[in-house]
Amino acid sequence: MTANTEKKAWWKEAVIYQIYPRSFADSNGDGIGDLNGITAHLPYLEKLGVDVIWLSPVYQSPNDDNGYDISDYRNIMTEFGTMEDFDRMLAEAHRHHLKIVMDLVVNHTSDEHAWFVESRKSKDNPYRDYYIWKEPRDGKEPNNWGSCFSGSAWEYDPATAMYYLHCFSKKQPDLNWDNPKVRDEVFDMMNWWCEKGIDGFRMDVISMISKDPAYPDGPVFDGLYGATGPYVCNGPHVHEYLQEMNRRVLSHYDLLTVGETAGVTVEEAKKYANNQGTELSMVFQFEHVDLVHGEIGKWTDEKPQLVNLRPVMNKWQYELEGKAWNSLFWDNHDQPRVVSRFGNDSEQYRVLSAKMLATCLHMMKGSPYIYQGEELGMTNAYFDQIEDYRDIESINAYHQYTENGLVTKEDMMRYLKEISRDNARTPMQWDASANAGFTTGTPWIRVNPNYTAINAEAELADPDSVFYYYQKLIALRHTHPIIVYGKFEGLLEDSASIYAYRRMLDGQTLTVACNFTKEEQPCALFDSLDGEELIANYKEHKEGVLQAYEARVILDRK
Ligand code: GLC
Numbered sequence: 427m428t429a430n431t432e433k434k435a436w437w438k439e440a441v442i443y444q445i446y447p448r449s450f451a452d453s454n455g456d457g458i459g460d461l462n463g464i465t466a467h468l469p470y471l472e473k474l475g476v477d478v479i480w481l482s483p484v485y486q487s488p489n490d491d492n493g494y495d496i497s498d499y500r501n502i503m504t505e506f507g508t509m510e511d512f513d514r515m516l517a518e519a520h521r522h523h524l525k526i527v528m529d530l531v532v533n534h535t536s537d538e539h540a541w542f543v544e545s546r547k548s549k550d551n552p553y554r555d556y557y558i559w560k561e562p563r564d565g566k567e568p569n570n571w572g573s574c575f576s577g578s579a580w581e582y583d584p585a586t587a588m589y590y591l592h593c594f595s596k597k598q599p600d601l602n603w604d605n606p607k608v609r610d611e612v613f614d615m616m617n618w619w620c621e622k623g624i625d626g627f628r629m630d631v632i633s634m635i636s637k638d639p640a641y642p643d644g645p646v647f648d649g650l651y652g653a654t655g656p657y658v659c660n661g662p663h664v665h666e667y668l669q670e671m672n673r674r675v676l677s678h679y680d681l682l683t684v685g686e687t688a689g690v691t692v693e694e695a696k697k698y699a700n701n702q703g704t705e706l707s708m709v710f711q712f713e714h715v716d717l718v719h720g721e722i723g724k725w726t727d728e729k730p731q732l733v734n735l736r737p738v739m740n741k742w743q744y745e746l747e748g749k750a751w752n753s754l755f756w757d758n759h760d761q762p763r764v765v766s767r768f769g770n771d772s773e774q775y776r777v778l779s780a781k782m783l784a785t786c787l788h789m790m791k792g793s794p795y796i797y798q799g800e801e802l803g804m805t806n807a808y809f810d811q812i813e814d815y816r817d818i819e820s821i822n823a824y825h826q827y828t829e830n831g832l833v834t835k836e837d838m839m840r841y842l843k844e845i846s847r848d849n850a851r852t853p854m855q856w857d858a859s860a861n862a863g864f865t866t867g868t869p870w871i872r873v874n875p876n877y878t879a880i881n882a883e884a885e886l887a888d889p890d891s892v893f894y895y896y897q898k899l900i901a902l903r904h905t906h907p908i909i910v911y912g913k914f915e916g917l918l919e920d921s922a923s924i925y926a927y928r929r930m931l932d933g934q935t936l937t938v939a940c941n942f943t944k945e946e947q948p949c950a951l952f953d954s955l956d957g958e959e960l961i962a963n964y965k966e967h968k969e970g971v972l973q974a975y976e977a978r979v980i981l982d983r984k
């Protein structure tokens with residue numbers, strides 16, 4: 427069955443580009459990216475050909491977690507500009523045929539949000555139940571849960587001698603979604619943004635809004651704290667609350683909605699992103715970027731292997747077929763750079779492997795996401811000193827694990843170079859001038875010194891650049907329905923070096939093969955095919971083999 431039975435939707439045909447505003451473009455020389463910087467670069471994104479921009483948070487925030495700690499949902503962060511700047515950016519984006527998807531961070535607020543300022547004042551404050559407050563247990567934390575940013579997930583508040591829950595930093599208290607007033611407030615705010623004409627929401631850790639009411643201790647995972655995930659991810663009421671959100675907000679507009687669903691399984695994803703459209707358009711799953719785990723969770727410098735990557739990716743392709751829609755991504759503001767992690771960022775192979783990885787992802791079924799700079803093949807930052815890091819998660823983990831002796835400083839620095847979120851947060855590399863053309867001032871985080879060689883200006887002048895390769899992949903998706911709607915089938919599923927698959931639609935077949943290694947690999951897939959070559963990262967092919975990081979895509983119209 428390869429006829430197109432999939433229900434059509436604009437967001438299924440879209441390619442999304444993520445902007446991390448702080449690091450994208452600074453228009454006023456204060457070293458911090460801003461909205462006017464984004465507006466100035468809209469023609470660049472239109473040239474790339476993407477359909478949608480997902481903006482990481484631009485709301486008022488004290489920036490404990492770079493905007494993921496919101497103190498006012500209806501105002502723009504002072505450093506990023508004003509609401510007038512936002513309105514102009516939105517109008518200009520639409521004029522350039524670009525839609526805007528906002529980040530929605532409502533699992534928690536900032537502790538400086540007016541609701542929390544009230545909530546912590548007294549036990550009978552009207553805002554008390556907007557957050558999750560618990561009595562001490564034996565004079566200590568209510569349970570052993572650890573925060574995602576190190577330390578306990580509970581903070582003691584002397585004013586009322588109780589603890590509040592914060593799955594992230596202590597400046598990010600978790601909202602109590604079981605309180606209908608919280609849901610009213612959030613849905614009102616969402617409607618307010620929709621009325622402004624935005625085109626969707628990316629929902630931050632939305633799988634965490636319903637907690638296990640028993641608040642049990644979790645299994646201790648790093649000798650320090652108990653796991654929190656099992657009791658906060660995909661909780662008992664999460665689908666009920668999202669269905670309510672859908673009824674009261676989402677269904678009234680034509681939106682792209684994508685849930686960042688930490689801990690999601692395929693079974694859960696089929697509910698969140700179900701084809702009936704009662705919850706969200708799609709979700710981000712994280713299995714493929716969580717393949718390697720050390721003794722202290724994500725902190726390791728072990729490289730992921732294709733033999734572990736493929737079964738995960740293919741599983742999501744097979745299992746959601748006809749039931750729910752996939753999102754496709756290699757990196758984002760929380761992940762290291764894809765070419766450094768899954769490819770090869772040496773001078774010799776960076777361009778080839780960046781194109782190969784792009785091919786592998788963009789020919790799959792689902793909506794592809796490109797993280798700023800990925801289209802240039804930007805690499806990890808590889809900072810040498812802890813002082814260069816800005817990310818709260820990286821800095822806290824460094825201190826927690828080196829100070830309690832679990833890891834040496836040298837090991838931790840190696841892990842950060844491999845995995846820290848700051849690898850993706852160095853400024854966008856626009857040109858070879860000072861600070862990569864990102865700012866005329868001092869950037870808030872160091873620029874990757876390789877900007878003199880890797881930058882947008884140079885790539886726009888080079889027809890063989892990573893930029894034009896992405897442009898072509900996007901254009902192909904917009905031209906060939908098989909890339910959007912075709913059914914997926916894995917090939918060579920035992921290969922340790924080649925990722926291959928085909929897509930099928932209405933009698934057509936698209937064959938894709940990618941060599942994940944720097945060695946030539948035998949591959950007979952194309953020897954008997956005589957279809958049209960849609961894209962390839964080598965000009966010449968060798969019969970019976972794929973060359974180092976070679977990627978090929980053939981469309982057979984028979
Ligand atoms: C999400 C965001 C991340 C943030 C966290 C807490 O995972 O992507 O950047 O730190 O939620 O809001």
Ligand code: CA
Nearest residue numbers: 452454458460
């Ligand atoms: Ca600025």
